[in-house]
Amino acid sequence: MSRIDDTREFIPIRIALMTVSDTRKLDDDRSGDTLAARIAEAGHTLADRVIIPDERTDIAAKLKEWSLSDDVDVIISTGGTGLTGRDVTVEAHRDVYEKEIDAFSIVFTHVSMAKIGTSAVQSRATGGVANGTYMFALPGSPGACKDAWDEILVKQLDYRHRPCNFVEILPRLDEHQRRK
Template sequence: MSSMDESKDFIPVRFAVLTVSDTRHVEQDRSGEVLVGRIEAAGHAVADRMIVRDERDQITDQLREWIGRDDVDVVISTGGTGLTGRDVTVEAHREVYEKEIDAFGTVFTMVSFGKIGTSAVQSRATGGVADGTYLFALPGSPGACKDAWDEILELQFDYRHRPCNFVEILPRLDEAQRRK
């Protein structure tokens, strides 16, 4: 079972938060605010925050910009993961992934099922890695962002979490590019 190794020091990670919406502005962005609040409360830094429209090229462009920055270790997007024609966030993420973290979507669905029952099948939450940066696409509801952070991401981005966590392998995510 998982546990915290309190003998290890906490290592802060740098996040960027992307809200995908045709209608929201920062003042109305409750999901982005939930993520920023939880990231900072956990002891991490928010390096940047942005809102872009539900346009695949705008999403991929922003993801690639942050992937290329040295001050961003993780990108979390919220919104655009549903089933409608305008929901293209998952496709944008997958366009930039080098590797997909398949189990993230599975575990998110398990967490969601416990909260919203069979409605969880409508979520397409996803996670992946590109050029040494973690990327996660979450649904646009504040509840989904709370669930993803509280039940999965907060633990995985705590270096003290055992038996393993995302922080301990962060320095090795781009080792394939360094070998070229």
């Protein structure tokens, strides 16, 4: 069973936050606000925050830029994970991923099923890794952002979480790029 090991010191990480929307602005970005507040409450640093329109190339370019930055450890996007024609966030993430974290979408679906039943099938939340940076694409609703953060990310982004967590392997994510 998972638990917090209080003998380990908390390690704050730097998280960049992207809202994907053709209509949202910072003053009405409830999902982005939800995640920004939770990031701060958990003791992490909000490294950057942007709103990007639903354009696959623009989303992928920003993901790549952030993944190459020494100032960003994790990228979380919200919005554009549905099934409509403008929902291209998942495709943009996959354009950048080196590895997909398949179980993230499975666990997210499990969490969502408990909250919204079979409507969970309409989300394509995803996670992956590129350039030594974790990336997660969450749905655009504040409820889905709360669920993903509270049930998955807050635990996996805490170095004290046992039996394992994303933070402890963060330094090794790009080891293949350092090999001779």
